[in-house]
Amino acid sequence: MGHNGGKGIPLVVMRRLPVYQRYLDELARLDIDRISSPELAKRIGITASQLRQDLSWFGSFGLQGYGYNVRELLKAINSIIGLDKENPMILLGYGNLGRAIAGYEGFRRRNFQLLAAFDTNPAVHGPSEYGFNVYDTNEIPQFLDNNPVKIGIITTPAETAQKMVDLLVAHGVEGIWNFAPVRITAPPGVCVEHLHLVNSLMTLSLRLNQKTPVNRQEN
Amino acid sequence: MGHNGGKGIPLVVMRRLPVYQRYLDELARLDIDRISSPELAKRIGITASQLRQDLSWFGSFGLQGYGYNVRELLKAINSIIGLDKENPMILLGYGNLGRAIAGYEGFRRRNFQLLAAFDTNPAVHGPSEYGFNVYDTNEIPQFLDNNPVKIGIITTPAETAQKMVDLLVAHGVEGIWNFAPVRITAPPGVCVEHLHLVNSLMTLSLRLNQKTPVNRQEN
Numbered sequence: 001m002g003h004n005g006g007k008g009i010p011l012v013v014m015r016r017l018p019v020y021q022r023y024l025d026e027l028a029r030l031d032i033d034r035i036s037s038p039e040l041a042k043r044i045g046i047t048a049s050q051l052r053q054d055l056s057w058f059g060s061f062g063l064q065g066y067g068y069n070v071r072e073l074l075k076a077i078n079s080i081i082g083l084d085k086e087n088p089m090i091l092l093g094y095g096n097l098g099r100a101i102a103g104y105e106g107f108r109r110r111n112f113q114l115l116a117a118f119d120t121n122p123a124v125h126g127p128s129e130y131g132f133n134v135y136d137t138n139e140i141p142q143f144l145d146n147n148p149v150k151i152g153i154i155t156t157p158a159e160t161a162q163k164m165v166d167l168l169v170a171h172g173v174e175g176i177w178n179f180a181p182v183r184i185t186a187p188p189g190v191c192v193e194h195l196h197l198v199n200s201l202m203t204l205s206l207r208l209n210q211k212t213p214v215n216r217q218e219n
Numbered sequence: 220m221g222h223n224g225g226k227g228i229p230l231v232v233m234r235r236l237p238v239y240q241r242y243l244d245e246l247a248r249l250d251i252d253r254i255s256s257p258e259l260a261k262r263i264g265i266t267a268s269q270l271r272q273d274l275s276w277f278g279s280f281g282l283q284g285y286g287y288n289v290r291e292l293l294k295a296i297n298s299i300i301g302l303d304k305e306n307p308m309i310l311l312g313y314g315n316l317g318r319a320i321a322g323y324e325g326f327r328r329r330n331f332q333l334l335a336a337f338d339t340n341p342a343v344h345g346p347s348e349y350g351f352n353v354y355d356t357n358e359i360p361q362f363l364d365n366n367p368v369k370i371g372i373i374t375t376p377a378e379t380a381q382k383m384v385d386l387l388v389a390h391g392v393e394g395i396w397n398f399a400p401v402r403i404t405a406p407p408g409v410c411v412e413h414l415h416l417v418n419s420l421m422t423l424s425l426r427l428n429q430k431t432p433v434n435r436q437e438n
Binding site for chain 2: 009014015017018019021022026080081082083087095096097099100101103104105106107110112150151158174175176177181183189191193195196197198199200201202203204205206207208209210211
């Protein structure tokens with residue numbers, strides 16, 4: 001039911017799906033078969049009724065008194081997110097951030113495959129420690145024409161990010177995951193998800209700063 | 220007015236503050252003195268009335284027909300977030316992710332200072348390319364007792380993340396920015412901001428997956 005089931009889902013619910021996926025994935029790996037909606041809601045930090053309301057979009061899972069079947073629910077959510085099929089990706093920029101992402105846990109288990117990385121620096125070309133090859137940036141077009149790539153990850157310097165995005169889009173990539181600290185634009189139909197490291201840090205600072213002055217002085 | 224001004228601000232508005240800060244900071248760096256609320260709202264992707272409503276929490280800035288004074292508004296938001304004073308940080312774990320964060324643009328300009336990094340690997344100890352020193356992990360307690368540190372950044376492997384958090388908290392750090400892909404716990408009064416890379420990637424996948432099958436096959 002994945003795609004059709006997903007059609008009517010409100011954006012706010014869609015934004016919570018990855019959170020549900022992470023918790024259910026954790027429970028499944030702990031071999032927990034069932035969980036009650038109050039307990040799952042508590043772990044996620046929302047109300048049980050909110051959780052039931054959200055999950056009702058994907059079918060009927062909870063069984064009165066029995067709670068949710070963890071694997072069944074995880075399977076449905078995975079299919080909505082698109083984790084039930086392969087999600088081939090390439091990495092543009094193979095510096096520290098690129099390497100960090102290449103080595104990040106939890107991608108492969110969710111069916112995200114890193115096919116290759118590209119960098120202008122010849123010193124990093126060749127086989128990577130993570131199995132894929134690192135090629136020169138000028139090989140991107142040929143690679144994209146010969147390989148199905150859903151997602152391009154931008155970890156280049158800010159100055160080259162837009163150029164890389166245009167190249168990806170020109171060769172059919174419809175998903176851009178951007179880490180470069182610069183606003184990039186893409187034509188309609190292309191999804192750009194921008195990870196703003198500094199937003200997350202500012203949110204932490206804001207939360208610290210909104211504590212009482214006394215607490216802050218104790219810091 | 221920063222702290223007291225922030226007291227009553229709803230969480231949902233507080234979550235949007237970093238976004239406002241980034242755009243206003245960009246405008247200020249482009250030497251743009253004034254911007255109309257419709258234009259600023261459009262750049263941020265919300266409605267002008269939503270923007271006016273949010274900003275009304277920080278004082279009265281917009282002038283009918285003149286728009287907002289960019290620097291004035293930025294200054295007020297910076298003070299709410301806590302960017303008007305120094306925010307000393309340390310980095311726990313100096314692998315690829317740690318290095319990527321150390322070299323990330325936009326932190327220092329916002330008054331976030333990286334004082335030191337700590338790693339168990341002797342090979343990375345000593346002066347870093349970013350000015351600070353990299354010490355052995357067992358030097359953390361002494362460093363924290365001798366230096367004011369507001370924020371500890373966790374880029375260690377998942378297995379050691381909680382141990383590092385406990386150590387930071389035991390020595391008075393009240394802000395934890397966690398990149399380790401594991402749930403960590405901290406006592407009340409300690410703010411933990413967890414950056415889930417995989418959430419962001421799953422959101423992108425979900426958006427791609429919710430397009431019409433036709434579009435997806437063209438991918």
